[in-house]
Amino acid sequence: MYNPTEFLRAAIPAAIEAGKAIMEIYARPTEDWEVERKNDNSPLTLADRKANVIIVDRLQATGLPILSEEGAHAPYDSRKDWTELFVVDPLDGTKEFIKRNGEFTVNIAYVVKGTPVGGVIYVPATHTLYFGMKGFGAFKVGDVTVAKNDEVQLIRSAARLPMETQRRNFVVVASRSHLSAETQAFIDALRKEHANVEILSAGSSLKICRVAEGSADVYPRLAPTMEWDTAAGDAIVRAAGMRVCDAATGKPLTYNKEDLHNPHFVVSK
Known part of the structure; x- marks a missing residue:
């Protein structure tokens, strides 16, 4: 190996x-x-x-x-x-x-x-x-x-x-200007659980890195992605003791599938 x-x-x-x-x-x-x-x-x-x-x-x-x-x-x-x-x-x-x-x-x-x-x-x-x-x-x-x-x-x-951070807000990685209906519903549900929900915007695999480093709490990706978009970030998140899970089943993502598209997923602690 x-x-x-x-x-x-x-x-x-x-x-x-x-x-x-x-x-x-x-x-x-x-x-x-x-x-x-x-x-x-x-x-x-x-x-x-x-x-x-x-x-x-x-x-x-x-x-x-x-x-x-x-x-x-x-x-x-x-x-x-x-x-x-x-x-x-x-x-x-x-x-x-x-x-x-x-x-x-x-x-x-x-x-x-x-x-x-x-x-x-x-x-x-x-x-x-x-x-x-x-x-x-x-x-x-x-x-x-x-x-x-x-x-x-x-x-x-x-x-x-993850690195030590001091913040009061619960931080969600998402687009500030182009939230899908599914992502908006996900954030609305979080607002019922957390008093202060902040949206953090980032490009590319930096979105996954924000959770891995501790500057964000969750990243819902309820839109299409491919395996190469997530594999490296997924490995880093797992090594940091966190999770990248299928949004529907809660199971970890798998790679080198016949269909190289990812399911919708959530990155979280």
Whole structure:
């Protein structure tokens, strides 16, 4: 079995290197980002493609199969025999990238028999790194540049998640301006349980990270997502002692399914 520690040694440098390539393109807004539209009408840019090439090149050395949003998806008849794999979103939050608000991430997860056991999320615009491993815990590095490419120093500088916070409000991660009817009903129910409910907005997998780090209490995602959107964050949340559960059944999410869509889910403590 591929060791989760080995996963981090492969995935962290891959995510940071991909983030550098993304930021090189992000820093040139007047140049052609080669924006295309995929079959689901979501955007695809030069940054997505370059980040994917870097990550795949790095992870291929492990010998494990890779399921990436921007890669060729093997048929389920082949994938169903993958007991271990990487699930990758090389640029999560492409819409945020195009809007230039900095709220986009690089997501790499290690999945064993459908369960995410290792996760890395890198935020290139702020040099922030989140990572987690089953049995070892979840961590955050506020600025990876202080480690100067020293992996040991990087790990030592990490803060364990969740971090201590002092706040009075019960914080829900959701869109302030585009709440679905289901999400609004979920929040209305919380307001009956908690005196002060605050809505916190965030892009990409940062929404899951907000719960993992302790700056939010719950994140209901009652809208479509794909496995690569959540796998890394799911692993980090689980490593932090929290849950990502199917909103209908309360069961943990599973990965490398025949249908790569996630059910509606809730991230909570």
